[in-house]
Amino acid sequence: MNLVLFGPPGAGKGTQSKKLEEYYGIPQISTGDMLRAARTAKTPLGLEAEKFMVAGKLVPDAVITGLMEERLKGKDCEGGFILDGFPRTISQAESLQGTLKGQKRRLDRVINIDVDEEELAKRLTGRRQCSQCNRGYHLRFAPPQKAGFCDRCGGALFQRDDDKEDTIRARLKVYRDQTQPLIDHYRHGGLLVTVKGEAPVEEVFDSIVKVLEKDGVNAKVSAS
Ligand code: AP5
Ligand code: MG
Ligand code: ZN
Secondary structure, X not given: OEEEEEOOOOOOHHHHHHHHHHHHXXXXXXXXXXXXXXXXXXXHHHHHHHHHHHOOOOOOHXXXXXXXXXXXXXXXXXXXXXXXXXXXXXXXXXXXXXHHHHOOOOOOEEEXXXXXXXXXXXXXXXXXXXXXXXXXXXXXXXXXXXXXXXXXXXXXXXXXXXXXXXXXXXXXXXHHHHHOXXXXXXXXXXXXXXXEOOOOHHHHHHHHHHHHHXXXXXXXXXXX
16 A cells, blocks of 8 residues: 655644554655654755755755655565655655656555644644654643653653744745645545544544545555
8 A cells, every 4th residue: 555644744644654554564654754864863965954944944856856766665665655744746746656657556545634724833832752762742632651751762852843933834834835736636636535634643543544444455464
């Protein structure tokens, strides 16, 4: 199953794709996580991406499409994948289609997680992430048992530097201007299904699984 999880910043793409990864045994591929890891490692990619990310802007298409072309060759993607945060422009969508065509496969579904802007801002300002295992938290909606530390591994929690109010506003505008047009693109292609993303995490997950079951993905699949 080759899946895209689509939606504005804070819609729950990361939260849901991690759950789907576990459930279906296919990898979550998050361009945001890849770029943040490159920034931490101070690689040339990370250094180039940093100035765009801090400003809430998109990293240039050529950088992202090159990165994803390589990533999709990974052995772990042979049984399918869940894309989180990619594609984000029409040009990225076209590049993805070309890459998959070259591999004799295509997208099966684009799940659009729909959440109201006011709710998005609340989610993003309260989000915290584990510095060790990447697990996500929310100060109100999914708080850790011990403030500031990860329940799973004890790692320190941090706030993403693009989760500050000004940058959140910039990211939402970039989403509206550059990414939202993909909704029509995928609707015309017959791939889009919209799920309501404002319900609790488990309910949103159930509605995504229901969509996929309707498509014939009935049971857990393994990555092989
Ligand atoms: P990226 O990391 O992709 O960020 P984003 O798209 O802005 O999305 P987020 O990760 O902020 O939100 P999410 O939908 O994953 O929500 P989450 O599950 O965490 O990109 C960051 C930057 O990298 C970009 O700005 C750009 O610069 C660059 N970049 C990345 N990809 C690129 C690309 N393809 N092209 C160009 N540039 C690119 O949930 C949010 C919070 O809400 C969490 O705290 C969570 O616990 C909580 N929550 C989730 N679901 C629920 C729920 N149902 N109820 C209550 N709380 C919930
Ligand atoms: Mg995310
Ligand atoms: Zn952790």
